[in-house]
Amino acid sequence: MLFNSAAYLVFLPIVVAIYWLIPFKYRTAFLLVASYFFYMTWKPIYIVLIVALTAFNYFAGIIIEKEKVRRKLYLIGALVANIATLAYFKYAYFAIDSANGVLAIAGRKISYPLHDIILPLGISFFVFEFIHYLVDVYKGSPAVKAPLEFALFPSFFPTQIAGPIKRFQDFVPQLHLPAKINLKDIDEGVELILWGLFKKVIVADSLAIVIDKCMPHPEMLTTIDCWMLLWAFAIQVYFDFSGYTDIARGSAALLGFKVPLNFDLPFLAGSITEYWRRWHISLSLWLRDYLFFPLGGSKHGTLATIRNVMITFTIAGLWHGAGLNYIIFGAMHGLWLNCNRVWRLIVDKSPALTTLTETKIFHVFGVLLTFNALAVTLVTFRLPNLELSGRYFQKLLVLTPEAASNPISLTIPSIEGAANFALFPVFLLAIVIGHLISNQLRGKTAPGILPLPKSMQILKPAYLAALAILLLLFAPDGTPSFVYFQF
């Protein structure tokens, strides 16, 4: 059941209504049942996986907490079990396929059989939550004793499929608050859901029509087309994923829960380091706490830090998908982060450079450079193979005579068919303007909530109604999936 499906628009109000109507003591159990039902609407059999992993980690947490001597051993064992489960579903096919390739190159006739393995939805997210739980319990946080509360932590339906990655210390106490239905939460929840749907349906899906048709065919594009498509794809992924997150936050708010923020206008970051503080925040914090820090973080000198950053982001790339293209995507981010780190070291030693980097114009330059640097990483992220990515890069960087012959002619708006092609540049311009306005409003309310002064609050219902009408008018006939569901 996707957030942008009609089924969810029926499911959610029913769950919210029942949740607030039943006595408080039954609410956790009810939410767990609803969350498991939500999961089973995709592939019922995989409920076994989430239940088994939950049971395993529940007992593992309690044992790690109680055990005084071999707790590290238990922790490692539990982590290995979680990672192995994730690796099996996510990487077994890739590993066997790669092994067969290597064997074939080596001239060996042995080939391991390949079986289709269907990736359970949300597994990356709930396994990351389990890892966080086990490590934190090992470090001294009290384990969750109530089995229903523990079970609800990874399965909570608003965040079940694509996060944000929660921390149990934030989530579980919310189950104890004898929350009453709160008008502000309901209004905020509805606004976040409508805004999230708008981002997904009106922005991301409209751009996807152009991107899906054009990006896999660099030979049909000019250099400026290629750059615009990359910018558009960056925006599509952002609006798709942040739209999902807003719907998740909104759904949680309707139930009186707060879930972590995941995005904070990342495309206005002045550096790639800042970008990762604003993009998929719950994942970056997870990577920092459970991968980068355990590797040694930045405590052991510049070279070790550079190594740790590269390892962390290469693994982050691999987390996005089993394939060399994703590894390259992650490694490029690692490389950019290290370049930024070295640059910062240089700047810190030069008062002149420090002054320069503090100017507004340099900040604008930084924003543009950062956005384009991350856009470039998306070539391998979006395209299915490296050969195609290579051809795309050639066009992008004007490396072929054909690309050099007419690099700045924009051809996408001339494509016959849906109005999306003609509107493409207008759309991108509108998004840039939207970002600049959002930046002015940043910090005035929670992201996704339109900040209106008290005197203008009367306009809020009209704003919400306009969002709803736009969604009704422009919702696609099908239900396109969210980009991050594949991870």
Place this chain on the structure above:
Amino acid sequence: MLSTEPKEVAPVQTIQPERPAPTFAARLGSVFKITASSKAAQAALLVILANWALVVTNPFKNVDPDSLPTLKSWVWWTTQDYRQLKESPSVVLLGSSLLMNSVWMQEAEHLQQNVDIVVNRRTRYLESMLSKYLPGSKGICFNFGLPGSMVSDDYMIARTLFDKEHTPKIVVLCLGPRDLMDTSFSCAGATSAFRYLERFTDTKDLLDIAYTSTWPKINFMLREFIYFVDKKHHSQSVLGEQAKSALNPVYQGVTGPSKFNVKTDFDKQFAFYRSEVEKGVFIAKPNVQTDSFYDNGKDWKKRFKNSNDEMFDNQKIWLNKTLAEAKAKGIVPVLVNMPVSELGIKYIPPQVYKRHVDTLVEMAAKYDCPYVDTMKEGQFDMKDFSDYGHMDASGGRKIVDIVAQFLASDSRTRSRLIDGNGGGL
């Protein structure tokens, strides 16, 4: 001295009566009270009011449904061609690409000129064959075959386009096993032809058979009640076209031609599967000797991977309705069992094929309409096929010959063809 300061008063111990837990009704009441004063609820009210105002005024009320911008799909082009006929046609052939392709390719052979199927649906070869077998017969013959067409689409064509000016004398339903049981559709209302033709008629009475699963049914009902959903495609098309027109002057001199607009041979070969086609994408040329065989075995097997009983039963209802609709409009319906290649028949389970043939025979008897089984004639061989199911020009010639001979010989169709009156009662 009197102190003006308030005296410290010892707190009074009061016994708070134990509050009874709120009842379900009380909780329900508080939920209603809160939502009524919520901004989200007020927004919902605004949407309802706007919807009501639009339902009452209906800005699209006087707009010709066919004048609205839409995807230029196969059904759109064919409908345009059909509605522009100056007189009611004599014979309309209905069916899927199995029919459309072969008859069109033979048309190029017959006329000895290129034929663009997108804009030229008249089948002069059938007209000439009818004249040959039935001297004196006149009238236009029209190939309304559509890629992926189901019997339910044939019904929609008969219901919406066979109007006073365009009622044919005879409608020939050329049906292969796929046309009643395709496994790639969720329900009858899901085809592009059905969705397009819906604009010409009120389909409330078809709800239960057009949308057999829950969600499409709910979606249909939403369209009935929510104006924004009902007119979604119209609004999108109108706004899209307006945006394009407004931007055209801005783009003059800024944008260049796109290579995506140049159709490759690959695009043309798979134009069947496209939601939008353009003139020139599918041109049949005469005297083309080709022995190439396109291996679509995977797709063919997929289509017959299961018997799809539910779809078959549903399409059988549509077949009943189509025949009844034709009879009611004074049209003679003819059922034709389309040929399947030797290779193709191997992958159709025998019971599925038998079910198909038995159904056509049963329906022909029920509605007293002529039935032709092209497979019995034994005239088709693998040379007539360009893949597992589709025929080429030679197959098209044979199928048209069989149909023409039959129409000329059967008393029910013969009398209609030599009848000077136009179609209809």
